[in-house]
Amino acid sequence: MIVSLIVSLVTAKEVMELAHLSRLSLSPAEATRMCGQFAHILGYIEMLRAVDVRTTEEYLSQRQPDSSLREDQVGPMYTSQCALSAVPQRRDGMVEVPKFKED
């Protein structure tokens, strides 16, 4: 019952929209396959709805990450050549990407 309800909610079109938000270019066949798997997984996740969480706060780790600033000291540095060495496409010592702004 729950699964069939979710199937009607998550359509292949919606999976394609999620793919767009996620910067993934799924094929229609992949989107259809994912749609079926989503129904199955979200159907299982539905069990969380049965839990009364009206008076429960969202989880906070017992120790929150330290957000203080580091000392302002010179540390190890990479040369630009080293820093750029893993970049798939470089030009004139910079990262090269397709044009994204009109002249």
Add this chain to the structure above:
Amino acid sequence: METSQIVALTARELAVRVRDGSITARRAADAYLSRVDAVQRAFGPFAHATPDRCRAQADAIDQARARGETLGPLAGVPVGLKNIFVTQGVPTTCGSKILSGWTPQYEGAQAACLRQAGAVLVGKLAMDEFAMGSSNENTPFEPVRNPWARDHVPGGSSGGSAVVVSARAAALSLGSDTGGSIRQPASLCGLVGLKPTYGRVSRFGMIAFASSLDQAGPFARDTRDAALALSVLAGHDPRDATSLNAPVPDYLGACETPIKGLRVGYDPDGLNHEGLDPEVRRAFEVSLRVLRERGAEIVEVALPHAHLGVATYYVLCAAEAASNLARYDGVRYGRRQPQPSLDGMYAATREAGFGEEVKRRILLGTYVLRASSYEEYYGRAMKVRTLIASDYRAAFECCDLLVTPTSPFPSFRIGEKVSDPLAMYLSDIYTVGANLAGLPAISIPGGFSQAATDRPRLPIGFQLLGPRLAEPRLFAAAAAHEADTSWHLERPPGIKA
């Protein structure tokens, strides 16, 4: 000393012999390296073997000894690293095509800790892509095979890390555990696998999957080797904002602590899970008896929200993965799929670079984080996480440790669960709780299934969980269990050492 004798030593025995000069680090490295090709052909655990680096590091250890320098606690111990750990100058793909060709310019904290302790690197190890999986089948490369049965999975996501230790191609290895990825493969391969307290081991240089859950930890053949490894890895690292600034206790010494009077809790309802294999349940009851006979007091506790763990975990880890994996866009590192437009390049790169399970979790994460479903899914899961963590806090007022099976079933055949993601997710039913609550947990050998016509004799794991930073208590109980059992001494068929 023969190769088989060297690789039969525990990591701590080997380090002692390297320090006292009865074995050179080079001889130890060569002994392990002589096994790499055969182990790789049989089980495929290596993503990238590093024999030259291993020999060079071993020679440096021997030279340091010759100069009279004090050697580290892992002097000359050959180790493997899951390919999620960044290693300077060694390709690091995190099991994904999207990072193919990436050779990091820096060394992560985990590789540095091991190196500074004298360990030598045998290689980088295969894994489920971006640590998403329980079988090592979510990979664009060859799946890893279980040394106990070649047509069975080693577990995941740290499958390669389990296999190198099980097949004696490394004395120790390191994995990462987001929902059980150290403990479940340790269970399926007959090893000890430890997920330390969240923040106990630095995550600097460990590629992020779900940052509120991820933690690094060791695989070892026995409890004391795991304790030795943690003593090297634990400690504060200002480069990881979640790293705990807490003293590092004597973990090896803790293994000698008697457990008489220790209150060991278990949740009877947790054993009513319909997917629990009867042989795993039987083995669990035997391990409970072992602890009782060592003087532990067995008590029943209630974890009323534990059955919600997998659903909670998959909402949260998918949300965090969708965020963490946004950085893989083909611009700064890894693979790029050229396209005329920037948006087109991002999408084509990610489409070609990520495998199906990774895409599924990114899409699921994007779904649960959308403004229209945030409260319904992510917000609700974060509240249920609070309830799960509260259950553990309440349970630890009645007991000192909790025990469960590690995995509801022993290893399964390659391909058996691959078409049903949800069935695979349920592998984690006993392990995700420790990640959700940030607790330490260890899986230790807890018996074997009986050989039958439809499955071979396979290892079964037994899990112990403790309150935050209670690793010494886990080691004490695990060592006591080990003292009265011999499952940890068994070797996979055909592994002679």
